[in-house]
Structure formats: C-alpha cells, structure tokens
Amino acid sequence: MSQADEQYVEIWGDRVSMRDLVLALAVTAAATVAAVVVGRALGSSEFFWGLGGAVVGFGASMALVRPKRDVRIVADEDTEAGPPPA
Template sequence: MSNKKTSTNVEIWADLVNIKDLLLSIAICLVFTLGAYFIAPNKAPLPLFFGLGGAVIGFILTSCLIKPKRIVKEESDGDHQ
C-alpha cells in the first residue's frame, strides 16, 4: 500500500520535505529578494541591504504560511522514576 503523501516528498539533509511547499517557499523568497534588490537605489551598498532585507521578509512570510507537518511522539524507557 503506497501513501500518496510520501510520493511527493524528497529527502534533503536527512529530512523529508514536501516538494510543493519547498518550491512555494523558494518562489516567495526569490520574488521578495529580487524585488527588493531591483527597487533599491543605485548606490554602492544599498542593493545588497535591500536584497538581504527582502530575503528576511520572504523567510518570515514562508515561516508563517508553511506550517511544519512533523509529528513528534514521546516514548518513555521505563527506566526513569
């Protein structure tokens, strides 16, 4: 019996990630980073700072939009009293 959810996951750094969520978060961060970079004034360090700010905003937005789907189960050994 195959589970449909496991077929859309990919293993990255020993963790399973949903491909749809990964692509959505990459797209959001890319849009905010490049958007902030291109609206920055054309003075030496400003495009870098605007791009970094856009990346941070994109990261915060994706952290709020995409919730973790991990289920953590706590098991006791029975040795501790």
C-alpha cells in the same frame, strides 16, 4: 491530493514536500528580487536590500508552510525509576 499521496524528497537527511519546498523558494526569491529592485530605485546598497528581502521572504515562507511532523515524547521506564542502586 492527500498528504499520503504527496511526493517527498530527502534533503539533508530530512524528508520535505516538493510542493512546500517550491512554494517557499518562490516566495523567498520574489521577496528578494522585489527588495533589490527597491534598493536600486532608491540608489542605495542593493546587497543589503536583497538580504532584507530574503529575511522577509523567509519569514513569509515560515508563515505559509506548516510543519507536518507529529512529535510525541514518550517517557522511558528506566529513567523514571531513578538511578540503579549502588
């Protein structure tokens, strides 16, 4: 499947790939659940372990899913000419 054929959904005014969204959510959820299980096994605060797992999952998601946006900065001719004469 090419990028042109891929399905996108609009979330908060931005278009995202469903495949990448589901992958990122699954990685973050798995890391969070694993951290809570570790916290429970150690008998410490599951809440903070879960927060740490969510942060680790978010970082892993950032590494796995790359942006597909192509940003080009184009100079405006009016701004290069300087301020208008007084």
